[in-house]
Amino acid sequence: MDVCLSSAPQPARVGRAATCPDGCVEAVSEGALLTDGTEGPQGDSHETEPSLHSLQTFVPTDYASYTLEHYQFVGRKIIIQESIESYGAVVWPGATALCEYLEEHTEELNLQDAKILEIGAGPGLVSIVASILGAQVTATDLPDVLGNLQYNLLRNTLKCTAHLPEVKELVWGEDLERNFPKSTFHYDYILASDVVYHHYFLDKLLTTMVYLSQPGTVLLWANKFRFSTDYEFLDKFKQVFDTTLLAEYPESSVKLFKGILKWD
Numbered sequence: 435m436d437v438c439l440s441s442a443p444q445p446a447r448v449g450r451a452a453t454c455p456d457g458c459v460e461a462v463s464e465g466a467l468l469t470d471g472t473e474g475p476q477g478d479s480h481e482t483e484p485s486l487h488s489l490q491t492f493v494p495t496d497y498a499s500y501t502l503e504h505y506q507f508v509g510r511k512i513i514i515q516e517s518i519e520s521y522g523a524v525v526w527p528g529a530t531a532l533c534e535y536l537e538e539h540t541e542e543l544n545l546q547d548a549k550i551l552e553i554g555a556g557p558g559l560v561s562i563v564a565s566i567l568g569a570q571v572t573a574t575d576l577p578d579v580l581g582n583l584q585y586n587l588l589r590n591t592l593k594c595t596a597h598l599p600e601v602k603e604l605v606w607g608e609d610l611e612r613n614f615p616k617s618t619f620h621y622d623y624i625l626a627s628d629v630v631y632h633h634y635f636l637d638k639l640l641t642t643m644v645y646l647s648q649p650g651t652v653l654l655w656a657n658k659f660r661f662s663t664d665y666e667f668l669d670k671f672k673q674v675f676d677t678t679l680l681a682e683y684p685e686s687s688v689k690l691f692k693g694i695l696k697w698d
Contacts, residue, residue, distance in 0.1 A: 485657040494581030522579035527686040528627035528656035540606040545569045548622040554629040558586040574604035607638030610645045624653040647695040656690040
């Protein structure tokens, strides 16, 4: 069992990097602040600097309390800093279900070097697992959760993955062409877990899913179905995506769908 980073909760720091026997990184208490990207963990190769810089942009929200939760995927212990003070700082059931599916079907999905964008990445578990499985991951969410997201990505992927993930702000339905121009950004997979619940932005979420999907893009969406509005969204989803139910998890009420955008 491998652990990439091990430290007490330190939302604004990663610390000096020390190489572990498995080639990953262990963080210590002193280190470079992750506020402006000007200083990173020491010993990084020149090739990793651009991706590392993208992981050093945001400052975690100063919640009153964080906890460290442990997950086990791909033979590794993944440590996630969570806070119950924000929906976007907690791992929800759809995320663990999607991680299980990625792990069990990694060869079938051909994740090695695949380009992946996660919508609503939250504390980052799905993006971490996809990165460990070899994908080139862009993790997105609202501005207030990006600091905690990048902290978790760093502590679990630095020196442990072929491609360092990136973190980008994504507000559903807003400035999509400016921030993710179709001429530049193309993704093999769009991942989403528990992004559908009782909120007022479901139409904007669907608009974002459609926009990010291009020919060849597969959307994997895992969700715990709680309310009638969840099924109403599913009906709208089926109108624009060829939809396949890939897996069900009755113990958690999670369903996992594959969607491929319908083209006229």
